[in-house]
Amino acid sequence: MKLHAICDSQGRPVSLFVSAGQVSDYIGAAALLDSLPRVEWLLGDRGYDADWFSDALKDKGIQACIPGRKPRTKTVTYDKRRHKRRNRIEIMFGRLKDWRRVATRYDRCPKVFLSAIALAAIILFWL
Numbered sequence: 001m002k003l004h005a006i007c008d009s010q011g012r013p014v015s016l017f018v019s020a021g022q023v024s025d026y027i028g029a030a031a032l033l034d035s036l037p038r039v040e041w042l043l044g045d046r047g048y049d050a051d052w053f054s055d056a057l058k059d060k061g062i063q064a065c066i067p068g069r070k071p072r073t074k075t076v077t078y079d080k081r082r083h084k085r086r087n088r089i090e091i092m093f094g095r096l097k098d099w100r101r102v103a104t105r106y107d108r109c110p111k112v113f114l115s116a117i118a119l120a121a122i123i124l125f126w127l
Contacts, residue, residue: 001105001113003093004028006036011088012125013096018114029053041065043086049076096120 002023006015015035019027025047033056036042042057044066057064065083068076097103099120107113 001110002028003096003117004032005089005092006032007089007092008037009088011092013092013121016114016117016121018110018117026050026053036060036062041082043083043089045086046070092125095124 002019002021002025004017004019004025005013007013014037015032017028017031019031025045029044029048029050030053033053036057039062042062042064044064046067046069049066049069049072054064054066065078066076067078067083068074096117099116101107101116102113102120105113107116
């Protein structure tokens with residue numbers, strides 16, 4: 001299972017989505033697109049680099065800061081200084097994985113796994 005998250009500027013998760021492990025990141029991007037809050041910028045990793053996703057963000061008035069994938073022929077320009085702030089998101093994923101149940105993925109059912117992640121996120125970031 002793969003976890004997709006929308007975080008605020010402080011690295012706290014706002015919205016979570018779990019997809020199958022072998023599924024592309026585009027599925028998570030499409031699922032979380034409707035739940036995006038009103039923001040100026042969206043920081044993402046290379047897995048979310050797609051023309052349709054950038055266009056959808058532009059339609060919502062959000063500027064994308066997503067580097068291009070390696071095999072991409074057309075280069076993508078992005079703000080490298082701003083993209084360095086993505087470490088807050090990686091720190092959030094690392095803190096969630098401090099919980100053994102989340103890190104080892106004991107739960108076979110996606111609903112139970114997402115519930116464990118939500119419980120960990122609430123305790124770690126919101127209480």
